[in-house]
Amino acid sequence: xxxxxxxxxxxxxxxxxxxxxxxxxxxxxxxxxxxxxxxxxxxxxxxxxxxxxxxxxxxxxxxxxxxxxxxxxxxxxxxxxxxxxxxxxxxxxxxxxxxxxxxxxxxxxxxxxxxxxxxxxxxxxxxxxxxxxxx
Amino acid sequence: xxxxxxxxxxxxxxxxxxxxxxxxxxxxxxxxxxxxxxxxxxxxxxxxxxxxxxxxxxxxxxxxxxxxxxxxxxxxxxxxxxxxxxxxxxxxxxxxxxxxxxxxxxxxxxxxxxxxxxxxxxxxxxxxxxxxxxxxxxxxxxxxxxxxxxxxxxxxxxxxxxxxxxxxxxxxxxxxxxxxxxxxxxxxxxxxxxxxxxxxxxxxxxxxxxxxxxxxxxxxxxxxxxxxxxxxxxxxxxxxxxxxxxxxxxxxxxxxxxxxxxxxxxxxxxxxxxxxxxxxxxxxxxxxxxxxxxxxxxxxxxxxxxxxxxxxxxxxxxxxxxxxxxxxxxxxxxxxxxxxxxxxxxxxxxxxxxxxxxxxxxxxxxxxxxxxxxxxxxxxxxxxxxxxxxxxxxxxxxxxxxxxx
Numbered sequence: 040x041x042x043x044x045x046x047x048x049x050x051x052x053x054x055x056x057x058x059x060x061x062x063x064x065x066x067x068x069x070x071x072x073x074x075x076x077x078x079x080x081x082x083x084x085x086x087x088x089x090x091x092x093x094x095x096x097x098x099x100x101x102x103x104x105x106x107x108x109x110x111x112x113x114x115x116x117x118x119x120x121x122x123x124x125x126x127x128x129x130x131x132x133x134x135x136x137x138x139x140x141x142x143x144x145x146x147x148x149x150x151x152x153x154x155x156x157x158x159x160x161x162x163x164x165x166x167x168x169x170x171x172x173x174x
Numbered sequence: 175x176x177x178x179x180x181x182x183x184x185x186x187x188x189x190x191x192x193x194x195x196x197x198x199x200x201x202x203x204x205x206x207x208x209x210x211x212x213x214x215x216x217x218x219x220x221x222x223x224x225x226x227x228x229x230x231x232x233x234x235x236x237x238x239x240x241x242x243x244x245x246x247x248x249x250x251x252x253x254x255x256x257x258x259x260x261x262x263x264x265x266x267x268x269x270x271x272x273x274x275x276x277x278x279x280x281x282x283x284x285x286x287x288x289x290x291x292x293x294x295x296x297x298x299x300x301x302x303x304x305x306x307x308x309x310x311x312x313x314x315x316x317x318x319x320x321x322x323x324x325x326x327x328x329x330x331x332x333x334x335x336x337x338x339x340x341x342x343x344x345x346x347x348x349x350x351x352x353x354x355x356x357x358x359x360x361x362x363x364x365x366x367x368x369x370x371x372x373x374x375x376x377x378x379x380x381x382x383x384x385x386x387x388x389x390x391x392x393x394x395x396x397x398x399x400x401x402x403x404x405x406x407x408x409x410x411x412x413x414x415x416x417x418x419x420x421x422x423x424x425x426x427x428x429x430x431x432x433x434x435x436x437x438x439x440x441x442x443x444x445x446x447x448x449x450x451x452x453x454x455x456x457x458x459x460x461x462x463x464x465x466x467x468x469x470x471x472x473x474x475x476x477x478x479x480x481x482x483x484x485x486x487x488x489x490x491x492x493x494x495x496x497x498x499x500x501x502x503x504x505x506x507x508x509x510x511x512x513x514x515x516x517x518x519x520x521x522x523x524x525x526x527x528x529x530x531x532x533x534x535x536x537x538x539x540x541x542x543x544x545x546x547x548x549x550x551x552x553x554x555x556x557x558x559x560x561x562x563x564x565x566x567x568x569x570x571x572x573x574x575x576x577x578x579x
Contacts, residue, residue, distance in 0.1 A: 042490070050490055056558050073576030074522035074561060077484050077501060077510065081560035098560040102486035102501070106558065 042103055043137035049107035054114045057096040059083040064167055067160025069152040077101060078145065080109045082152035084116060084124070086160055092116050092124055097152070104142040108132050108149035116153060121160070124153055181540045184496045185474060185533030186329050186357060191425070192382035192534070198428040199384065202421040210418040211409060221420045228427025235430040236355070236374060237365035238391050244410045245423055248388040249356040252375035253280040253323075255390050255414065256352045259400030260321045260373065261288050264350070268318035272349075274298045274306045274325070274335075275516040280375075281323055281354055294318070303467035304333035304517050312343045321350045326358035330500060330513040330529060331466030332475025334358060341370035350398065356380050360433035361472050362441065366391055372398045378422065382534055383429030387422030390414075440534060445473035447532045447541050452476050454545035459552050461565075465500075465514055465527055474532035479523045480548075482562035483555045488528055491551035495544050500527035522571070 042050070058081075059066045066085045072078040078101040085094040095113035099106045111132055116124040132138070132146035182190065202224060210225045212218025229240035246252045261271065273285055275297045285295045296314045300306055306324050315322070322344045327334045337353055344351040352373040358364055359374075360381035366374055374391035378384055392398050392413065406415025433440075456462055461481040477500070480488060485501025500511030501524070510524035519527075532541070556562040561571055 047490075050487075053558060058563065070560065070574075071577070074525070074571055075520070075576065077522075077525035079560050079576075081563075098558055098563055100482060100559045100561045101484050103490040105484070106487060 045111075045136050046104055046107040046138070049110040049136070050103040053097075053106060053110040055096050055110065055117070056098065058098065059085055059094065059096050064163050065160070067156040067158070067163065069155030069157075069159060071151045071155050072101070072148050074100065078105050078148055080105065080148050080152040082109060082112060082149075082156045084113075084153075084156050084160065086121060090120050090122075092119050092121065101145065101148075102142075104136070104138055105145040105148065107136055108138070108145045109152060111135060112149040112153055121157055125157055127153055177539055177543050179494045180496055181494065181536075181544065182496045183530050183532060183536060183540070183544065184498055185531035185536075186332070186380075186529065187498060187531070188379045188385065189382045189533050190535055191384060192429060192432060194432060195383055195425045195429045199421045199425040202424050206420075208420070210420055211407065221418070224420055224424050224427075225418050228423045228430075231427035231431040231434075232376065232389055233391075235364075235434045236359060236376070236391060237367055238374075239394070242366075242391050242394050244390045244392055244413045245418055246388045246390055246414055247386055247416075247419070248379075249278075249354065249375045249377035250280040250388075251414075252377070252388045252390040253278070253352075253354055254284050255400065255403050256373040256375060257281065257284045257288065257321065257323060258403050259413070260350050260352065260398075261291075261293055262401040263399050264320045265293075268316075268320040270294045270296070270316055270318040271321045271323065272296045272298065272311060272314045272319055273323040274300060276300050276304060276306075276328055276331075276513045277323065277325055278329055278354055278356070281325070285323075300516050302518055303470070304328060304331050304465070304513075305467060305470060306335045306340065308336055308339040308343045311340050312347075315344070315347045315349060319347065319349050321352060323352040323354065326353050326355040326364060327362070327472050327475075328466070328513060329357050330511060331477040331517070332357070332472035332531075333466040334362060334470045334472065336470075337364075337369045337371070341368075345370045357472065360430065360437070361444070361474065363437065366393070373400070378426035378429055381429050381433050384422045384425040387419050387426045389426070441473050444532055444534075447536055447538065448474055448476055448530075450538065451530060451532065451541045451545060452478070454541070455548060458545065458549040463523065465517060465519055476530040476532070477527055478530070479519070479526045480528065480552050481523065481526055482559040482565060483552060484525050485527055487555055488526075488551065491555060492528075492544075492547060495547065497531070498529045500529065501525045 097109040129146035129150040208217030208221035210221040376389045378387045465477040485499030514524040
């Protein structure tokens with residue numbers, strides 16, 4: 040299978056590989072996919088007091104396109120507000136990475152990972168009760 | 175010596191043409207272009223002689239006689255001819271065929287076609303070691319069984335079936351026995367009489383010969399009858415019409431001759447390289463699992479799962495090495511290898527499997543290069559793997575409720 044240059048670039052030089060502290064109340068963690076399906080993405084983001092995502096990290100078990108999709112997702116959402124990140128669509132990832140139809144599910148997973156991480160963050164914030172909800 | 179990249183280590187898919195084979199073929203692509211069926215002139219006679227000599231060479235590799243070799247376009251055609259030809263010819267005797275779940279698609283899809291035409295097919299499961307048990311074959315045979323088809327060696331995991339024992343079981347019940355011997359012949363000793371085979375599929379390009387030529391062994395004593403599937407000029411004693419691919423056939427003959435002469439030296443050399451690879455990988459990388467029997471295995475095969483790393487991502491990391499994976503992502507179907515699934519390998523491990531196929535032209539230097547490269551890439555990809563992170567933290571991946579997608 041031939042990969043686009045952008046997929047290869049993200050695969051060879053993945054952005055933002057790593058982990059954030061899951062116990063930090065300002066960190067949201069999303070874990071999506073399933074090992075049996077050959078794709079698991081963990082995406083984490085840390086939101087500052089202005090409601091801006093100041094850091095994002097990922098770890099992905101999956102093919103090159105899955106790794107590239109999650110790498111791109113973290114790159115994009117850094118500096119976005121939570122609302123902006125919520126609006127990121129898988130089709131934008133497909134377009135940016137030139138993913139073929141058989142790899143579209145990788146982009147869907149990346150979108151799900153962002154949403155899941157944000158939901159986790161909001162849940163934590165809600166549980167704390169104190170901080171103003173920006174989102 | 176400098177290593178030339180990329181390294182070819184996918185010798186189950188195909189093998190490079192041996193230069194000696196090419197040398198033998200060239201005259202038949204240039205001056206000796208005759209049609210082997212032309213009886214009226216020297217061009218035809220030269221082509222026919224070349225084809226007959228090659229028949230003897232291929233036959234000698236499997237303990238057969240030249241008259242028992244039918245030339246085909248390749249092993250897929252041989253499998254089709256064997257199964258459809260035997261089923262059609264013997265359909266009045268019965269309608270039941272026995273094969274195994276781990277067979278090549280050329281056999282499985284042919285069986286599916288025959289099912290549509292009214293035949294009943296039993297797809298035998300295999301044991302955890304990937305091998306078909308003779309007792310399982312015996313238990314599957316019925317009064318309606320006309321044919322049993324079991325491969326000599328598996329193309330993905332390299333496991334070698336006990337074909338001699340299976341042949342004894344099959345012949346005790348008077349059924350026909352077909353062996354898809356594509357992956358094994360030329361790599362391990364194989365004899366049609368020891369296996370009591372009636373039909374055997376062979377391919378040239380898996381034994382350092384050219385693509386586009388194969389053979390079907392059809393036993394003469396006692397004579398095995400099959401119906402032709404390609405009609406025409408009645409070539410190959412009516413079993414397979416079509417002008418012979420003489421250069422390919424000459425190449426197949428020489429390739430078989432080289433395998434026969436060098437098998438006793440080449441086999442141990444392949445095994446030593448494979449073991450160097452296996453031991454090198456397993457000593458440097460944790461959490462690896464070899465798929466299929468280590469004991470009953472082609473010398474050049476290593477099918478190994480690197481836990482926590484998806485196979486296609488691994489292939490991308492190994493772009494300097496030509497290997498293949500049982501991962502779903504490398505197939506159009508998005509299902510992981512049906513062979514690994516048949517062994518009971520869990521889906522998540524099937525996604526992490528890599529097949530190394532060592533061949534005649536691989537060297538120790540190449541193996542060492544591959545070990546080092548794989549070890550480095552596994553480390554990098556595991557640092558990126560959430561599953562590895564969980565395993566390191568002592569989280570059981572199976573304890574998590576994963577959402578299927």
